[in-house]
Amino acid sequence: MTVPNAQFFRSRLQHSILASPATRAGIAVALALLCAGLLVMLAGADPIEAGRAIYFGAFGSVDRIVFGLNRATPYILCGTGVALCFRARIINIGGEGQIALGGLCAAWAAFVFPAAGPLAALGGGLLGGMAWAILAALIHVGRSVNEVVVTLLMNFIAVLIVEEALHGPLGETGAGFLQSPLLPDAYALPKLLAKTDLHAGILIAIAVALAGQILLRRTSWGFALRVFGESRRAAAYAGFSAAGLTIGIMALAGAVAGLAGAIEVLGIHRRVIDGFSHGFGFNAIAVALLATLEPWAVIPAGLFFGFLEAGTTAMQRQIGVPSSLVVVTQGLTMLFVLAAMARAGRKTAG
Amino acid sequence: MAQIILEFLAASIRIATPMIFAAMGAILAEQAGVFAVGLEGMMLAGAFGAAVATAATGSVAAGLVASLAGGAVIGAVVAIVALRLRADQMVTGLAANMLAAGLTSFLLRTIVGHGRAPTIRLPLLEAWAVPGLSALPVIGPLLFRQPPLTDLAFVAFVPLAWFIGRTHAGLRLRAVGENPVAAYAVGANPTRIRAWATIAGAALAGLGGAVLVLQQVGTFTDAMTGGRGFLALAAVIVGRWRPGATVAACLVFGAAEALQLRVQAFGLPVSSYVVQMLPYLIALVVLAGLARSARVPAALGVAYEGNRPT
Numbered sequence: 053m054t055v056p057n058a059q060f061f062r063s064r065l066q067h068s069i070l071a072s073p074a075t076r077a078g079i080a081v082a083l084a085l086l087c088a089g090l091l092v093m094l095a096g097a098d099p100i101e102a103g104r105a106i107y108f109g110a111f112g113s114v115d116r117i118v119f120g121l122n123r124a125t126p127y128i129l130c131g132t133g134v135a136l137c138f139r140a141r142i143i144n145i146g147g148e149g150q151i152a153l154g155g156l157c158a159a160w161a162a163f164v165f166p167a168a169g170p171l172a173a174l175g176g177g178l179l180g181g182m183a184w185a186i187l188a189a190l191i192h193v194g195r196s197v198n199e200v201v202v203t204l205l206m207n208f209i210a211v212l213i214v215e216e217a218l219h220g221p222l223g224e225t226g227a228g229f230l231q232s233p234l235l236p237d238a239y240a241l242p243k244l245l246a247k248t249d250l251h252a253g254i255l256i257a258i259a260v261a262l263a264g265q266i267l268l269r270r271t272s273w274g275f276a277l278r279v280f281g282e283s284r285r286a287a288a289y290a291g292f293s294a295a296g297l298t299i300g301i302m303a304l305a306g307a308v309a310g311l312a313g314a315i316e317v318l319g320i321h322r323r324v325i326d327g328f329s330h331g332f333g334f335n336a337i338a339v340a341l342l343a344t345l346e347p348w349a350v351i352p353a354g355l356f357f358g359f360l361e362a363g364t365t366a367m368q369r370q371i372g373v374p375s376s377l378v379v380v381t382q383g384l385t386m387l388f389v390l391a392a393m394a395r396a397g398r399k400t401a402g
Numbered sequence: 403m404a405q406i407i408l409e410f411l412a413a414s415i416r417i418a419t420p421m422i423f424a425a426m427g428a429i430l431a432e433q434a435g436v437f438a439v440g441l442e443g444m445m446l447a448g449a450f451g452a453a454v455a456t457a458a459t460g461s462v463a464a465g466l467v468a469s470l471a472g473g474a475v476i477g478a479v480v481a482i483v484a485l486r487l488r489a490d491q492m493v494t495g496l497a498a499n500m501l502a503a504g505l506t507s508f509l510l511r512t513i514v515g516h517g518r519a520p521t522i523r524l525p526l527l528e529a530w531a532v533p534g535l536s537a538l539p540v541i542g543p544l545l546f547r548q549p550p551l552t553d554l555a556f557v558a559f560v561p562l563a564w565f566i567g568r569t570h571a572g573l574r575l576r577a578v579g580e581n582p583v584a585a586y587a588v589g590a591n592p593t594r595i596r597a598w599a600t601i602a603g604a605a606l607a608g609l610g611g612a613v614l615v616l617q618q619v620g621t622f623t624d625a626m627t628g629g630r631g632f633l634a635l636a637a638v639i640v641g642r643w644r645p646g647a648t649v650a651a652c653l654v655f656g657a658a659e660a661l662q663l664r665v666q667a668f669g670l671p672v673s674s675y676v677v678q679m680l681p682y683l684i685a686l687v688v689l690a691g692l693a694r695s696a697r698v699p700a701a702l703g704v705a706y707e708g709n710r711p712t
Contacts, residue, residue: 095512143492195690198703200439200492201639202689204632205682212682216675334496341493374511376624379504386497387479390489 073344073393080388081342081356088381097373109366110359116366118250122320124358126151128257129312130336131343131350132264133305138345139268140281140301146188146203147309148333149210154181154310155317156214159222159232159324162239170239174314181310182303184210189302193295199302207333218326230326241319251319257354260308264347277301309333338382341389357382410660412544415552418649418656419617420445420610420627422555424634425641425648426562427473427606433566433643434599435579435592435701439495440480441607442631443502447472448608450506452615453622454514457522466612473608476502477601485597488705499631507624522621527551551613556649563645575599579699582706592706607631636685642692643699655681 089099110120130147137144157180158173165172188206192199217223218230241251268274280287280297287294312332317324339357343349361378368375424445428438451472456465476498484494514520532546532553545556566572575595577585582592614630615622633655641648658680665674 091508091512095508096516143490145492145496191686191690197689200437201636202686204439205636205686205689208629208632208682209679209686212675212679216673219673219675334500337493337496338500372517374508376504376507376511379500380508381504383497383499383501383504386500387483387494390494390497391483391487394483394487394489 073346074349076392077342077344077349077353077389080392081385083388084381084384087384088377091377091380092373095373097371101371102367102373105367105370106360106363108363109370110363112366114245114248116362118245118248120355120359120362121250121254122358123361124354125253125257125319126312126316126332127336127339127357128254128261128350128354129315130305130309130332131339131354132257132261132347133308134336134340135343135345135347135350136264136268136277137301137305138281138340140277140297141284142298142301143200144185144188144203144302144305145200145333145337146185146206146210146306147336148329148331149203149207150181150184150306150309151313151316151332152207152210152214152329153184154178154313155324155328156180156217156222156313157310158314158317159235160217162235162318163222163232166236167238170241170318173235173239173318174311177310177314177317178307179310181313182307185302185306185309186299188306189299192302193298199298211327211329214324214329215326218324222324224323232324234323235318239318240322241315249320251315253315253319256311256315258351260311261347261350261354264308264350268347273300309336335382338386341386341393344389344393408540408543410664411657412548413663414653414657414660415544415548416618416656417659418652419549419552419555420613421630421634421637421652421655422559422649423610423613424607424631425637425652426559426645427603427608427610428635428638429566429603429643429645429648430562430575430606431477431596431600431603432638432702433579433699434575434596435582435699435704435706436480436484436596436600436603437491437495437703438600438603438607438635438638439492440476440498440502440604441495441635442627442629443495443499444473444476444604444607445611445614445627445631445634446499446506446625447476447502448605448611449615449626450510450611450622451608452612453522453524454510456524456616462527462616465616466609469608469612469615470605471608473611474601474605476608477604480604481597481600485593485600485706488707491703491705503625506622510622510624524616524620526620527617549617551617555613559645559649566645576699578706579701582701582704596706607634610634633681636681639692640685640688654684658684 092099092102109116111117130151134144134147154177158177161176162173188202191197191202215230218232222232224231224233241253244250244252268277276292276297279290280292313329316328321328335357339350339353343353360381364375364378367373424441428441431438448469451468452465455468456462480494480498483489484491511519527549529547529549536542536546566575574590578590578592578595586592611627614626619626637651637655638648640651658677662674662677665677
């Protein structure tokens with residue numbers, strides 16, 4: 053009788069549930085939360101109590117749930133675009149700039165056509181984000197400059213364009229702070245729940261994520277994207293246009309990021325505020341990674357980060373543990389997911 | 403007028419100093435083939451270390467050591483995830499930035515401040531005159547009447563350039579960045595060399611953070627690097643991975659920031675926001691004009707898949 057060796061167990065493990073992407077993401081989150089718990093202890097607080105405070109801060113009342121849902125909306129939208137880009141192995145980190153310009157264009161559309169409804173502003177935001185992403189894609193493809201560097205540099209330029217606009221033509225005079233005037237009432241996003249701040253954005257976000265899933269899995273263009281992501285040479289051999297796919301997927305990601313910016317402006321602030329896009333682009337990358345680059349899974353991943361933020365701000369008020377814990381958790385989750393995915397990728401490749 | 407211009411140029415050099423250190427760190431890592439996207443986080447961790455250690459001990463030397471250590475910690479995280487586990491270097495760098503931003507903010511309020519952000523007030527390092535040389539016209543006030551860490555930046559980049567360009571170890575470093583498989587064939591250990599280059603580069607970037615704290619701001623605030631790490635990254639690209647040209651690019655970016663603070667004083671017809679765009683626009687234009695030239699380390703960002711054939 054042969055004794056099963058380590059190799060046997062390892063191969064069993066690979067084919068078991070432990071190897072599924074969802075489990076890997078779950079383990080990554082668990083490890084990140086464990087580290088967060090240790091940090092809470094380091095801060096001299098009780099991690100169980102902190103966990104309770106986070107839980108009730110996230111789900112304790114209708115208002116808290118609404119806060120979490122609204123928070124998750126831009127993450128789901130922008131995260132879907134990031135997931136699709138990463139699937140095609142295009143590291144588009146321009147979410148922040150695309151969100152910023154999307155919000156700006158939405159407000160601009162609202163001021164230029166004061167009688168039109170929120171759809172006009174959403175369209176403006178979508179086009180603004182898309183145009184910015186296409187510009188990045190053209191520089192990337194046309195001059196073969198690394199897309200990470202291009203989108204990164206363009207983030208800073210986009211945020212400065214928004215500040216320049218708020219400083220000049222779109223700014224509210226005498227506000228003492230860089231912001232636009234309030235948008236016309238006709239531009240408010242419809243409310244989902246009366247007497248709360250819950251706006252229709254979350255429905256748009258979920259629809260976009262599901263559409264992204266269908267695009268990736270059920271269309272020939274999605275197939276081309278996946279081939280392009282797996283192997284540039286196979287895609288070229290199959291006759292897929294690298295430039296077309298790159299520009300197309302960047303445009304799509306820019307459009308949904310711009311939409312996220314428009315929704316943030318129309319649904320939350322009702323105006324453009326300096327720095328409203330801050331951190332959204334990078335958080336969306338964390339969300340897409342946690343979703344293991346699967347568009348439908350961006351929905352739970354985005355909700356997780358949205359509610360985590362809602363809970364952590366409440367925890368800071370209650371027991372005084374700083375809310376920057378959430379940023380640490382996001383960074384750690386990203387690192388653990390990266391590590392888990394790298395291991396998985398090596399096993400399937402090897 | 404000459405006095406105003408001289409003062410403006412001297413300020414540009416001072417403002418460029420943190421970026422010069424960070425950019426030197428980035429060159430070290432990128433010549434070995436590791437993208438330094440985590441530069442921002444490394445600088446921030448260095449700034450945190452410098453502020454906390456200097457405030458605790460009262461010694462600037464302790465602050466400098468802590469800034470090196472702070473940067474190196476983030477560098478080690480990048481080395482483990484991107485090199486040991488071979489995750490995507492770019493995304494790992496971004497995650498490291500997030501980790502650094504969160505951890506510095508969290509630790510400042512808990513360990514250091516016991517519940518609230520502490521008020522750290524450090525005396526800024528003062529400009530000192532290099533005996534003799536500072537009396538020279540123009541060059542004197544520009545180069546030899548600067549704060550000590552600015553002098554250090556100009557002294558330190560020369561041996562670094564010599565190390566990368568002229569020594570055997572530097573050659574190996576570049577070989578690993580050009581073609582890790584070939585470097586392995588001649589007896590180098592690509593993963594180890596890349597890891598040390600990343601950690602050493604991160605420590606240098608941390609020193610850049612210390613300059614910001616000890617010489618320019620005098621305290622630590624959340625996300626105080628404010629994109630300087632990314633600017634340093636752009637400077638490396640504009641300088642085509644050569645130390646001298648990169649320092650020049652840092653100085654141009656420093657001048658843009660100095661100009662932005664003087665837009666009103668100089669009566670410029672544009673807003674400070676437009677001036678702030680300049681470094682990014684310059685980097686983008688240079689990058690688009692340069693394309694992927696032979697100067698780029700060929701294996702930059704390419705994972706080294708191990709010593710055995712896969």
